[in-house]
Amino acid sequence: MIKDITFGQYYKKDSVIHSLDPRVKLVATLVFLVSLFISTNIFAYILATVFLVSAIVLCKVPFSFIISGLKSLLILLLISIVFNIFLTPGEKVFVLGPISVTREGIIIAAKMAIRLIYLVIGSSILTLTTTPSKLTDGLEKGLGFLNIFKVPVAEIALMMSIALRFIPILIEEVDKIMKAQTSRGADFDKGNLVEKAKSLVPLLVPLFVSAFRRANDLAYAMESRCYSSSVHRTKLRPLTYKRIDYITYLILLVFIVLIFITRYIKIDMIVL
Amino acid sequence: MSILEVKNIKYKYNKFDESSKYALDDISFSIDEKDFVAIIGESGSGKSTLISHLNGLYKAYSGEILFKGVNIYSNDFNLTDLRFKCGIVFQYPEYQLFSETVIDDVAFGAMKKGLSKDEAYKKSVEVLKLLGIEHLKDEAPFNLSGGEKRKVAFAGVFVMDPDILIFDEPDAGLDPVSKDQFYELIKSLNNKFGTTIIYITHNLDDVIEYANKVIVLNEGKIVKTGKPFEILTDKEVMTKANLEMPYAVSIYYEVLKKGYEIDKTKLKFDELLNSLINLK
Numbered sequence: 001m002i003k004d005i006t007f008g009q010y011y012k013k014d015s016v017i018h019s020l021d022p023r024v025k026l027v028a029t030l031v032f033l034v035s036l037f038i039s040t041n042i043f044a045y046i047l048a049t050v051f052l053v054s055a056i057v058l059c060k061v062p063f064s065f066i067i068s069g070l071k072s073l074l075i076l077l078l079i080s081i082v083f084n085i086f087l088t089p090g091e092k093v094f095v096l097g098p099i100s101v102t103r104e105g106i107i108i109a110a111k112m113a114i115r116l117i118y119l120v121i122g123s124s125i126l127t128l129t130t131t132p133s134k135l136t137d138g139l140e141k142g143l144g145f146l147n148i149f150k151v152p153v154a155e156i157a158l159m160m161s162i163a164l165r166f167i168p169i170l171i172e173e174v175d176k177i178m179k180a181q182t183s184r185g186a187d188f189d190k191g192n193l194v195e196k197a198k199s200l201v202p203l204l205v206p207l208f209v210s211a212f213r214r215a216n217d218l219a220y221a222m223e224s225r226c227y228s229s230s231v232h233r234t235k236l237r238p239l240t241y242k243r244i245d246y247i248t249y250l251i252l253l254v255f256i257v258l259i260f261i262t263r264y265i266k267i268d269m270i271v272l
Numbered sequence: 273m274s275i276l277e278v279k280n281i282k283y284k285y286n287k288f289d290e291s292s293k294y295a296l297d298d299i300s301f302s303i304d305e306k307d308f309v310a311i312i313g314e315s316g317s318g319k320s321t322l323i324s325h326l327n328g329l330y331k332a333y334s335g336e337i338l339f340k341g342v343n344i345y346s347n348d349f350n351l352t353d354l355r356f357k358c359g360i361v362f363q364y365p366e367y368q369l370f371s372e373t374v375i376d377d378v379a380f381g382a383m384k385k386g387l388s389k390d391e392a393y394k395k396s397v398e399v400l401k402l403l404g405i406e407h408l409k410d411e412a413p414f415n416l417s418g419g420e421k422r423k424v425a426f427a428g429v430f431v432m433d434p435d436i437l438i439f440d441e442p443d444a445g446l447d448p449v450s451k452d453q454f455y456e457l458i459k460s461l462n463n464k465f466g467t468t469i470i471y472i473t474h475n476l477d478d479v480i481e482y483a484n485k486v487i488v489l490n491e492g493k494i495v496k497t498g499k500p501f502e503i504l505t506d507k508e509v510m511t512k513a514n515l516e517m518p519y520a521v522s523i524y525y526e527v528l529k530k531g532y533e534i535d536k537t538k539l540k541f542d543e544l545l546n547s548l549i550n551l552k
Contacts, residue, residue: 177367185381
Protein backbone atom coordinates (compact mmCIF):
# COMPACT_ATOMS: atom_id res chain seq x y z
CA MET A 1 0.00 0.00 0.00
CA ILE A 2 1.66 3.18 1.24
CA LYS A 3 4.98 1.38 1.37
CA ASP A 4 5.21 1.75 -2.39
CA ILE A 5 6.28 5.36 -1.92
CA THR A 6 9.95 5.32 -2.77
CA PHE A 7 10.58 9.04 -2.88
CA GLY A 8 12.97 10.01 -0.10
CA GLN A 9 14.02 6.49 0.80
CA TYR A 10 17.57 5.22 1.07
CA TYR A 11 18.53 2.26 -1.13
CA LYS A 12 21.59 0.40 0.06
CA LYS A 13 24.07 -0.48 -2.69
CA ASP A 14 27.80 -0.30 -3.13
CA SER A 15 28.39 2.24 -5.89
CA VAL A 16 30.50 5.27 -6.81
CA ILE A 17 27.57 7.58 -6.21
CA HIS A 18 26.88 6.07 -2.80
CA SER A 19 30.49 6.61 -1.76
CA LEU A 20 30.64 10.28 -2.78
CA ASP A 21 30.84 12.95 -0.10
CA PRO A 22 27.27 14.12 0.70
CA ARG A 23 28.33 17.74 0.09
CA VAL A 24 29.31 16.83 -3.46
CA LYS A 25 25.96 15.15 -4.02
CA LEU A 26 24.09 18.13 -2.59
CA VAL A 27 25.98 20.51 -4.87
CA ALA A 28 25.50 18.13 -7.82
CA THR A 29 21.75 17.99 -7.24
CA LEU A 30 21.60 21.76 -6.97
CA VAL A 31 23.66 22.20 -10.15
CA PHE A 32 21.43 19.71 -11.95
CA LEU A 33 18.25 21.48 -10.86
CA VAL A 34 19.64 24.85 -11.90
CA SER A 35 20.75 23.42 -15.23
CA LEU A 36 17.18 22.18 -15.86
CA PHE A 37 15.78 25.65 -15.42
CA ILE A 38 18.35 27.49 -17.49
CA SER A 39 18.11 24.98 -20.32
CA THR A 40 16.68 26.69 -23.36
CA ASN A 41 17.24 24.33 -26.24
CA ILE A 42 17.47 20.71 -27.18
CA PHE A 43 21.24 20.49 -26.69
CA ALA A 44 20.89 21.47 -23.06
CA TYR A 45 18.22 18.82 -22.56
CA ILE A 46 20.41 16.21 -24.23
CA LEU A 47 23.26 17.17 -21.91
CA ALA A 48 21.01 16.97 -18.87
CA THR A 49 19.74 13.58 -20.04
CA VAL A 50 23.27 12.27 -20.44
CA PHE A 51 24.11 13.57 -16.97
CA LEU A 52 21.03 11.99 -15.41
CA VAL A 53 21.37 8.66 -17.23
CA SER A 54 25.01 8.31 -16.20
CA ALA A 55 24.03 9.04 -12.59
CA ILE A 56 21.27 6.41 -12.79
CA VAL A 57 23.65 3.84 -14.26
CA LEU A 58 26.42 4.62 -11.78
CA CYS A 59 24.25 4.50 -8.67
CA LYS A 60 23.24 0.86 -9.39
CA VAL A 61 19.74 1.34 -7.97
CA PRO A 62 17.27 -0.57 -10.18
CA PHE A 63 15.66 1.81 -12.66
CA SER A 64 12.19 0.44 -11.93
CA PHE A 65 12.71 1.36 -8.27
CA ILE A 66 13.76 4.91 -9.11
CA ILE A 67 10.82 5.64 -11.38
CA SER A 68 8.30 4.02 -9.07
CA GLY A 69 8.64 7.27 -7.10
CA LEU A 70 7.14 9.10 -10.07
CA LYS A 71 3.75 7.50 -9.61
CA SER A 72 2.77 9.96 -6.90
CA LEU A 73 3.72 12.81 -9.23
CA LEU A 74 1.48 11.67 -12.04
CA ILE A 75 -1.53 13.86 -11.20
CA LEU A 76 0.55 17.01 -10.79
CA LEU A 77 2.25 16.22 -14.06
CA LEU A 78 -1.03 15.66 -15.90
CA ILE A 79 -2.52 18.88 -14.57
CA SER A 80 0.44 20.97 -15.63
CA ILE A 81 0.57 19.33 -19.05
CA VAL A 82 -3.15 19.79 -19.69
CA PHE A 83 -3.16 23.42 -18.56
CA ASN A 84 -0.10 24.29 -20.61
CA ILE A 85 -1.34 22.57 -23.75
CA PHE A 86 -4.76 24.20 -23.74
CA LEU A 87 -4.14 27.59 -22.20
CA THR A 88 -1.05 28.80 -24.01
CA PRO A 89 -1.86 31.32 -26.74
CA GLY A 90 -0.05 31.05 -30.07
CA GLU A 91 -0.08 29.27 -33.42
CA LYS A 92 -3.04 26.87 -33.47
CA VAL A 93 -2.27 23.26 -34.33
CA PHE A 94 -5.83 22.00 -34.08
CA VAL A 95 -9.11 23.34 -32.75
CA LEU A 96 -11.78 21.33 -30.96
CA GLY A 97 -14.78 23.57 -30.30
CA PRO A 98 -13.79 26.22 -27.76
CA ILE A 99 -10.51 24.46 -26.95
CA SER A 100 -7.47 24.91 -29.10
CA VAL A 101 -4.08 23.31 -28.94
CA THR A 102 -1.16 25.52 -29.84
CA ARG A 103 2.32 24.72 -30.98
CA GLU A 104 3.78 26.81 -28.16
CA GLY A 105 1.51 25.02 -25.69
CA ILE A 106 2.83 21.62 -26.72
CA ILE A 107 6.41 22.80 -26.46
CA ILE A 108 5.94 24.36 -23.02
CA ALA A 109 4.06 21.28 -21.78
CA ALA A 110 6.83 19.00 -23.02
CA LYS A 111 9.49 21.17 -21.36
CA MET A 112 7.49 21.24 -18.16
CA ALA A 113 7.06 17.47 -18.13
CA ILE A 114 10.74 16.84 -18.79
CA ARG A 115 11.77 19.30 -16.10
CA LEU A 116 9.42 17.88 -13.49
CA ILE A 117 10.35 14.28 -14.20
CA TYR A 118 14.09 15.02 -14.25
CA LEU A 119 13.75 17.08 -11.11
CA VAL A 120 12.11 14.26 -9.20
CA ILE A 121 14.48 11.60 -10.53
CA GLY A 122 17.49 13.81 -9.83
CA SER A 123 16.52 14.51 -6.25
CA SER A 124 15.47 10.88 -5.71
CA ILE A 125 18.97 9.81 -6.66
CA LEU A 126 20.32 12.08 -3.94
CA THR A 127 18.10 10.56 -1.25
CA LEU A 128 18.33 7.02 -2.62
CA THR A 129 22.11 7.05 -2.39
CA THR A 130 22.62 9.11 0.77
CA THR A 131 21.52 8.11 4.26
CA PRO A 132 19.61 10.88 6.07
CA SER A 133 22.38 11.17 8.65
CA LYS A 134 25.02 11.69 5.97
CA LEU A 135 22.77 14.17 4.23
CA THR A 136 22.39 16.29 7.35
CA ASP A 137 26.12 15.96 8.12
CA GLY A 138 26.78 17.28 4.66
CA LEU A 139 24.36 20.15 5.15
CA GLU A 140 25.79 20.98 8.54
CA LYS A 141 29.33 21.10 7.28
CA GLY A 142 28.50 22.63 3.92
CA LEU A 143 26.52 25.45 5.55
CA GLY A 144 28.89 25.78 8.49
CA PHE A 145 30.04 29.20 7.26
CA LEU A 146 26.59 30.60 8.11
CA ASN A 147 27.56 30.30 11.79
CA ILE A 148 29.31 33.64 11.37
CA PHE A 149 25.91 35.19 10.77
CA LYS A 150 24.60 33.55 13.96
CA VAL A 151 22.48 31.07 11.99
CA PRO A 152 21.99 28.02 14.25
CA VAL A 153 23.19 25.53 11.64
CA ALA A 154 23.67 22.64 14.09
CA GLU A 155 20.13 22.96 15.44
CA ILE A 156 18.66 23.19 11.97
CA ALA A 157 20.63 20.13 10.93
CA LEU A 158 19.41 18.26 14.00
CA MET A 159 15.80 19.16 13.29
CA MET A 160 16.24 18.07 9.71
CA SER A 161 17.78 14.77 10.65
CA ILE A 162 14.99 14.06 13.13
CA ALA A 163 12.37 14.97 10.56
CA LEU A 164 14.00 12.77 7.92
CA ARG A 165 14.49 9.93 10.34
CA PHE A 166 10.80 9.95 11.20
CA ILE A 167 9.56 9.72 7.62
CA PRO A 168 10.03 5.96 7.24
CA ILE A 169 8.73 5.38 10.76
CA LEU A 170 5.58 7.34 10.05
CA ILE A 171 5.13 5.60 6.71
CA GLU A 172 5.34 2.29 8.48
CA GLU A 173 2.83 3.47 11.06
CA VAL A 174 0.41 4.63 8.39
CA ASP A 175 0.72 1.17 6.90
CA LYS A 176 -0.04 -0.50 10.22
CA ILE A 177 -2.96 1.80 10.94
CA MET A 178 -4.37 1.24 7.46
CA LYS A 179 -4.12 -2.50 8.02
CA ALA A 180 -5.92 -2.23 11.35
CA GLN A 181 -8.70 -0.02 9.97
CA THR A 182 -9.07 -1.99 6.73
CA SER A 183 -9.59 -5.05 8.90
CA ARG A 184 -12.56 -3.24 10.43
CA GLY A 185 -14.07 -2.59 7.03
CA ALA A 186 -12.70 0.92 6.48
CA ASP A 187 -12.24 1.77 2.82
CA PHE A 188 -9.86 4.55 1.88
CA ASP A 189 -10.54 4.86 -1.85
CA LYS A 190 -14.30 4.61 -2.07
CA GLY A 191 -16.73 7.43 -2.60
CA ASN A 192 -16.48 11.07 -3.62
CA LEU A 193 -14.01 13.64 -2.35
CA VAL A 194 -15.94 14.45 0.85
CA GLU A 195 -16.41 10.78 1.70
CA LYS A 196 -12.76 10.12 1.01
CA ALA A 197 -11.71 12.98 3.29
CA LYS A 198 -14.03 11.64 5.99
CA SER A 199 -12.61 8.16 5.64
CA LEU A 200 -9.19 9.56 6.48
CA VAL A 201 -10.24 10.38 10.06
CA PRO A 202 -9.68 6.81 11.32
CA LEU A 203 -6.22 7.02 9.77
CA LEU A 204 -5.15 10.50 10.82
CA VAL A 205 -6.24 10.48 14.46
CA PRO A 206 -4.16 7.45 15.47
CA LEU A 207 -1.28 8.76 13.34
CA PHE A 208 -1.23 12.13 15.12
CA VAL A 209 -1.63 10.51 18.51
CA SER A 210 1.34 8.26 17.89
CA ALA A 211 3.45 11.00 16.28
CA PHE A 212 2.97 13.26 19.30
CA ARG A 213 3.73 10.40 21.64
CA ARG A 214 6.92 9.64 19.74
CA ALA A 215 8.00 13.27 19.70
CA ASN A 216 7.38 13.47 23.42
CA ASP A 217 9.34 10.29 24.11
CA LEU A 218 12.22 11.51 21.98
CA ALA A 219 12.34 14.86 23.76
CA TYR A 220 12.40 13.14 27.15
CA ALA A 221 15.09 10.71 25.98
CA MET A 222 17.26 13.58 24.74
CA GLU A 223 16.62 15.55 27.90
CA SER A 224 17.56 12.63 30.15
CA ARG A 225 20.81 12.19 28.25
CA CYS A 226 21.56 15.90 28.74
CA TYR A 227 21.45 16.77 25.07
CA SER A 228 22.54 20.28 24.28
CA SER A 229 23.28 21.67 20.88
CA SER A 230 25.48 24.45 22.16
CA VAL A 231 28.36 22.05 22.80
CA HIS A 232 30.80 21.60 19.98
CA ARG A 233 30.35 18.07 18.74
CA THR A 234 32.98 15.91 17.09
CA LYS A 235 32.01 13.36 14.46
CA LEU A 236 32.67 9.63 14.37
CA ARG A 237 33.34 9.88 10.67
CA PRO A 238 34.37 13.42 9.81
CA LEU A 239 33.65 14.40 6.24
CA THR A 240 36.76 14.77 4.13
CA TYR A 241 36.99 15.15 0.39
CA LYS A 242 38.62 12.30 -1.54
CA ARG A 243 39.98 12.26 -5.06
CA ILE A 244 36.73 11.07 -6.56
CA ASP A 245 34.96 14.04 -4.94
CA TYR A 246 37.28 16.55 -6.61
CA ILE A 247 36.85 14.76 -9.93
CA THR A 248 33.07 14.99 -9.52
CA TYR A 249 33.30 18.73 -8.78
CA LEU A 250 35.31 19.11 -11.99
CA ILE A 251 32.70 17.18 -13.98
CA LEU A 252 29.99 19.38 -12.48
CA LEU A 253 31.86 22.50 -13.47
CA VAL A 254 32.28 21.26 -17.03
CA PHE A 255 28.60 20.29 -17.11
CA ILE A 256 27.27 23.65 -15.99
CA VAL A 257 29.64 25.53 -18.32
CA LEU A 258 28.46 23.38 -21.23
CA ILE A 259 24.85 24.10 -20.31
CA PHE A 260 25.61 27.82 -20.36
CA ILE A 261 27.29 27.48 -23.73
CA THR A 262 24.20 25.80 -25.19
CA ARG A 263 22.28 28.99 -24.48
CA TYR A 264 24.22 30.67 -27.25
CA ILE A 265 23.60 27.98 -29.85
CA LYS A 266 20.90 29.20 -32.21
CA ILE A 267 18.91 26.61 -34.07
CA ASP A 268 15.79 26.88 -36.11
CA MET A 269 14.89 23.28 -36.70
CA ILE A 270 13.36 22.78 -33.26
CA VAL A 271 12.37 25.74 -31.16
CA LEU A 272 12.89 23.86 -27.91
CA MET B 273 -14.83 -29.05 7.75
CA SER B 274 -11.93 -26.74 7.16
CA ILE B 275 -12.87 -23.07 7.30
CA LEU B 276 -9.54 -21.79 6.08
CA GLU B 277 -7.08 -23.50 3.82
CA VAL B 278 -3.73 -22.01 2.90
CA LYS B 279 -1.99 -23.58 -0.07
CA ASN B 280 1.66 -22.96 -0.94
CA ILE B 281 1.67 -19.21 -0.46
CA LYS B 282 4.82 -17.17 -1.03
CA TYR B 283 5.36 -13.53 -0.20
CA LYS B 284 8.19 -11.05 0.01
CA TYR B 285 8.26 -7.41 1.10
CA ASN B 286 10.78 -5.96 -1.27
CA LYS B 287 9.64 -6.97 -4.71
CA PHE B 288 12.37 -4.93 -6.39
CA ASP B 289 15.20 -6.78 -4.72
CA GLU B 290 15.51 -10.20 -6.26
CA SER B 291 18.13 -11.35 -3.79
CA SER B 292 15.91 -10.66 -0.78
CA LYS B 293 14.47 -13.62 1.06
CA TYR B 294 10.84 -14.64 1.05
CA ALA B 295 9.04 -13.51 4.19
CA LEU B 296 6.73 -16.45 3.60
CA ASP B 297 8.02 -19.40 1.69
CA ASP B 298 5.66 -22.10 0.53
CA ILE B 299 3.27 -22.04 3.49
CA SER B 300 0.44 -24.58 3.59
CA PHE B 301 -1.92 -25.54 6.36
CA SER B 302 -5.60 -25.86 7.03
CA ILE B 303 -7.74 -24.76 9.93
CA ASP B 304 -11.01 -26.38 10.93
CA GLU B 305 -14.07 -24.67 12.36
CA LYS B 306 -13.86 -24.14 16.14
CA ASP B 307 -10.09 -24.66 16.12
CA PHE B 308 -7.96 -22.79 18.63
CA VAL B 309 -4.71 -22.29 16.78
CA ALA B 310 -1.46 -20.87 18.11
CA ILE B 311 1.17 -19.60 15.69
CA ILE B 312 4.60 -19.64 17.30
CA GLY B 313 8.13 -18.81 16.18
CA GLU B 314 10.87 -16.33 16.96
CA SER B 315 10.69 -12.64 16.02
CA GLY B 316 10.96 -12.11 12.27
CA SER B 317 9.84 -15.63 11.42
CA GLY B 318 6.87 -14.35 9.42
CA LYS B 319 4.01 -14.77 11.89
CA SER B 320 2.52 -11.29 11.48
CA THR B 321 3.01 -11.40 7.72
CA LEU B 322 1.14 -14.68 7.64
CA ILE B 323 -1.93 -13.43 9.52
CA SER B 324 -2.08 -10.33 7.31
CA HIS B 325 -2.67 -12.72 4.42
CA LEU B 326 -5.57 -14.48 6.06
CA ASN B 327 -8.02 -11.61 5.52
CA GLY B 328 -6.51 -10.47 2.26
CA LEU B 329 -4.57 -7.42 3.49
CA TYR B 330 -1.50 -8.75 1.71
CA LYS B 331 -1.71 -10.62 -1.54
CA ALA B 332 0.56 -13.63 -1.88
CA TYR B 333 2.84 -13.84 -4.93
CA SER B 334 1.80 -17.38 -5.59
CA GLY B 335 -0.41 -19.99 -4.02
CA GLU B 336 -3.97 -19.61 -2.85
CA ILE B 337 -6.07 -19.21 0.26
CA LEU B 338 -9.48 -20.84 0.49
CA PHE B 339 -12.08 -19.40 2.86
CA LYS B 340 -14.88 -21.96 3.28
CA GLY B 341 -13.70 -23.56 0.06
CA VAL B 342 -13.65 -20.37 -2.05
CA ASN B 343 -10.38 -18.91 -3.32
CA ILE B 344 -10.05 -15.40 -1.89
CA TYR B 345 -7.87 -14.35 -4.83
CA SER B 346 -10.53 -15.13 -7.43
CA ASN B 347 -11.87 -12.04 -9.18
CA ASP B 348 -15.46 -12.10 -7.96
CA PHE B 349 -14.51 -12.67 -4.33
CA ASN B 350 -15.60 -9.87 -1.98
CA LEU B 351 -12.56 -9.01 0.16
CA THR B 352 -14.40 -6.47 2.33
CA ASP B 353 -16.85 -9.18 3.23
CA LEU B 354 -13.97 -11.47 4.14
CA ARG B 355 -12.60 -8.81 6.50
CA PHE B 356 -15.83 -8.84 8.47
CA LYS B 357 -15.82 -12.61 8.69
CA CYS B 358 -12.15 -12.87 9.50
CA GLY B 359 -11.41 -10.22 12.12
CA ILE B 360 -7.84 -9.36 13.01
CA VAL B 361 -6.95 -7.68 16.28
CA PHE B 362 -3.51 -6.18 15.87
CA GLN B 363 -0.87 -5.88 18.51
CA TYR B 364 -1.15 -2.17 19.21
CA PRO B 365 -4.67 -0.91 20.00
CA GLU B 366 -3.36 2.66 19.51
CA TYR B 367 -3.35 2.03 15.77
CA GLN B 368 -7.02 1.37 15.75
CA LEU B 369 -8.72 3.71 18.22
CA PHE B 370 -9.75 7.07 16.84
CA SER B 371 -13.20 8.09 18.05
CA GLU B 372 -14.11 10.42 20.87
CA THR B 373 -15.81 7.75 22.92
CA VAL B 374 -15.35 4.03 23.30
CA ILE B 375 -18.84 3.24 22.08
CA ASP B 376 -18.35 5.26 18.87
CA ASP B 377 -15.17 3.41 18.19
CA VAL B 378 -16.70 0.00 18.72
CA ALA B 379 -19.71 0.85 16.58
CA PHE B 380 -17.50 1.87 13.63
CA GLY B 381 -16.98 -1.68 12.38
CA ALA B 382 -20.63 -2.60 12.88
CA MET B 383 -21.78 0.39 10.82
CA LYS B 384 -19.23 -0.37 8.13
CA LYS B 385 -20.75 -3.81 7.98
CA GLY B 386 -24.08 -2.22 7.10
CA LEU B 387 -25.99 -2.10 10.38
CA SER B 388 -28.07 1.00 11.04
CA LYS B 389 -26.80 3.41 13.68
CA ASP B 390 -29.26 2.18 16.33
CA GLU B 391 -28.55 -1.46 15.65
CA ALA B 392 -24.80 -0.85 15.64
CA TYR B 393 -24.88 0.92 19.00
CA LYS B 394 -27.14 -1.71 20.51
CA LYS B 395 -24.81 -4.41 19.31
CA SER B 396 -21.77 -2.49 20.59
CA VAL B 397 -23.25 -2.24 24.08
CA GLU B 398 -23.87 -5.99 24.04
CA VAL B 399 -20.28 -6.66 23.08
CA LEU B 400 -18.93 -4.28 25.71
CA LYS B 401 -21.11 -6.07 28.28
CA LEU B 402 -19.77 -9.41 27.15
CA LEU B 403 -16.21 -8.20 27.60
CA GLY B 404 -17.02 -6.66 30.97
CA ILE B 405 -16.17 -3.10 29.99
CA GLU B 406 -19.62 -1.60 29.62
CA HIS B 407 -18.77 1.07 32.22
CA LEU B 408 -16.15 2.51 29.86
CA LYS B 409 -18.52 3.20 27.01
CA ASP B 410 -18.51 7.00 27.31
CA GLU B 411 -14.81 7.36 28.11
CA ALA B 412 -12.29 8.68 25.59
CA PRO B 413 -10.32 5.68 24.33
CA PHE B 414 -7.02 7.54 24.69
CA ASN B 415 -7.41 7.92 28.46
CA LEU B 416 -7.74 4.20 29.11
CA SER B 417 -5.07 1.90 30.49
CA GLY B 418 -3.19 -0.45 28.14
CA GLY B 419 -5.30 -3.47 29.05
CA GLU B 420 -8.55 -1.56 28.64
CA LYS B 421 -7.50 -0.14 25.28
CA ARG B 422 -6.80 -3.66 24.14
CA LYS B 423 -10.23 -4.80 25.18
CA VAL B 424 -11.84 -1.87 23.35
CA ALA B 425 -9.84 -2.68 20.22
CA PHE B 426 -10.96 -6.28 20.54
CA ALA B 427 -14.58 -5.19 20.99
CA GLY B 428 -14.24 -3.11 17.81
CA VAL B 429 -13.44 -6.26 15.87
CA PHE B 430 -15.73 -8.65 17.70
CA VAL B 431 -18.75 -6.42 17.05
CA MET B 432 -18.56 -7.47 13.38
CA ASP B 433 -19.51 -11.05 14.33
CA PRO B 434 -16.48 -12.70 12.74
CA ASP B 435 -16.33 -16.45 12.11
CA ILE B 436 -12.60 -16.34 12.70
CA LEU B 437 -10.84 -14.16 15.25
CA ILE B 438 -7.15 -13.53 14.69
CA PHE B 439 -4.91 -11.97 17.34
CA ASP B 440 -1.38 -10.66 16.97
CA GLU B 441 0.31 -11.24 20.33
CA PRO B 442 -2.77 -10.54 22.45
CA ASP B 443 -0.87 -11.14 25.69
CA ALA B 444 2.06 -8.77 25.09
CA GLY B 445 2.17 -6.12 27.80
CA LEU B 446 -0.73 -7.53 29.82
CA ASP B 447 -0.30 -8.28 33.50
CA PRO B 448 -0.66 -11.97 34.44
CA VAL B 449 -4.19 -11.62 35.79
CA SER B 450 -5.53 -9.73 32.77
CA LYS B 451 -3.75 -12.19 30.53
CA ASP B 452 -5.48 -15.19 32.12
CA GLN B 453 -8.81 -13.37 31.99
CA PHE B 454 -8.25 -12.62 28.34
CA TYR B 455 -7.51 -16.23 27.44
CA GLU B 456 -10.48 -17.46 29.45
CA LEU B 457 -12.61 -14.96 27.56
CA ILE B 458 -11.57 -16.07 24.08
CA LYS B 459 -11.78 -19.69 25.16
CA SER B 460 -15.39 -19.07 26.20
CA LEU B 461 -16.13 -17.36 22.86
CA ASN B 462 -14.62 -20.38 21.19
CA ASN B 463 -16.86 -22.74 23.20
CA LYS B 464 -20.02 -20.66 23.20
CA PHE B 465 -20.15 -19.24 19.67
CA GLY B 466 -17.86 -21.71 17.94
CA THR B 467 -15.61 -18.84 16.85
CA THR B 468 -12.39 -20.11 15.33
CA ILE B 469 -9.41 -18.56 17.08
CA ILE B 470 -5.97 -18.01 15.57
CA TYR B 471 -3.35 -16.22 17.62
CA ILE B 472 0.33 -15.39 17.61
CA THR B 473 2.15 -15.81 20.86
CA HIS B 474 5.52 -16.20 22.53
CA ASN B 475 3.99 -17.60 25.66
CA LEU B 476 4.26 -21.36 25.21
CA ASP B 477 2.89 -22.23 28.66
CA ASP B 478 -0.48 -20.89 27.61
CA VAL B 479 -0.31 -22.68 24.29
CA ILE B 480 -0.53 -26.01 26.14
CA GLU B 481 -3.39 -24.71 28.21
CA TYR B 482 -5.62 -23.32 25.47
CA ALA B 483 -4.64 -24.21 21.89
CA ASN B 484 -5.67 -27.40 20.13
CA LYS B 485 -3.37 -26.86 17.19
CA VAL B 486 0.04 -25.27 16.78
CA ILE B 487 1.85 -23.93 13.72
CA VAL B 488 5.58 -23.39 14.09
CA LEU B 489 7.26 -20.93 11.76
CA ASN B 490 10.93 -20.30 11.20
CA GLU B 491 12.41 -17.97 8.59
CA GLY B 492 9.18 -17.87 6.63
CA LYS B 493 8.77 -21.64 6.48
CA ILE B 494 6.54 -23.98 8.42
CA VAL B 495 8.62 -26.22 10.66
CA LYS B 496 5.73 -28.37 11.79
CA THR B 497 2.02 -28.25 12.50
CA GLY B 498 0.21 -30.47 14.98
CA LYS B 499 -1.27 -30.76 18.43
CA PRO B 500 0.46 -28.76 21.18
CA PHE B 501 1.93 -31.79 22.95
CA GLU B 502 3.31 -33.18 19.67
CA ILE B 503 5.04 -29.94 18.81
CA LEU B 504 6.25 -28.78 22.18
CA THR B 505 7.74 -32.11 23.20
CA ASP B 506 9.54 -32.45 19.86
CA LYS B 507 13.07 -31.37 20.75
CA GLU B 508 14.17 -31.25 17.12
CA VAL B 509 11.38 -28.84 16.12
CA MET B 510 11.92 -26.65 19.15
CA THR B 511 15.65 -26.32 18.48
CA LYS B 512 15.08 -25.64 14.81
CA ALA B 513 12.61 -22.85 15.57
CA ASN B 514 14.83 -21.46 18.35
CA LEU B 515 12.13 -21.86 20.96
CA GLU B 516 12.46 -22.65 24.61
CA MET B 517 10.45 -25.47 26.12
CA PRO B 518 7.54 -24.49 28.33
CA TYR B 519 7.63 -25.54 32.01
CA ALA B 520 5.20 -28.38 31.59
CA VAL B 521 7.38 -30.01 28.95
CA SER B 522 10.53 -29.56 31.00
CA ILE B 523 8.79 -31.22 33.93
CA TYR B 524 7.63 -34.03 31.64
CA TYR B 525 11.20 -34.69 30.49
CA GLU B 526 12.59 -34.50 34.04
CA VAL B 527 10.04 -37.04 35.21
CA LEU B 528 10.95 -39.33 32.30
CA LYS B 529 14.62 -38.95 33.17
CA LYS B 530 13.91 -40.07 36.72
CA GLY B 531 12.56 -43.29 35.23
CA TYR B 532 8.80 -42.77 35.63
CA GLU B 533 6.11 -43.21 33.00
CA ILE B 534 3.91 -40.20 32.28
CA ASP B 535 1.22 -39.48 29.69
CA LYS B 536 2.64 -37.22 27.00
CA THR B 537 -0.78 -36.09 25.77
CA LYS B 538 -1.78 -34.68 29.17
CA LEU B 539 0.35 -31.61 29.77
CA LYS B 540 -2.26 -29.03 30.82
CA PHE B 541 -1.76 -27.79 34.37
CA ASP B 542 -4.51 -29.88 35.98
CA GLU B 543 -3.75 -32.97 33.94
CA LEU B 544 -0.05 -32.81 34.64
CA LEU B 545 -0.69 -32.24 38.32
CA ASN B 546 -2.94 -35.30 38.40
CA SER B 547 -0.35 -37.42 36.61
CA LEU B 548 2.33 -36.25 39.05
CA ILE B 549 0.17 -37.00 42.10
CA ASN B 550 -0.62 -40.46 40.77
CA LEU B 551 3.01 -41.27 39.99
CA LYS B 552 3.77 -43.63 42.84
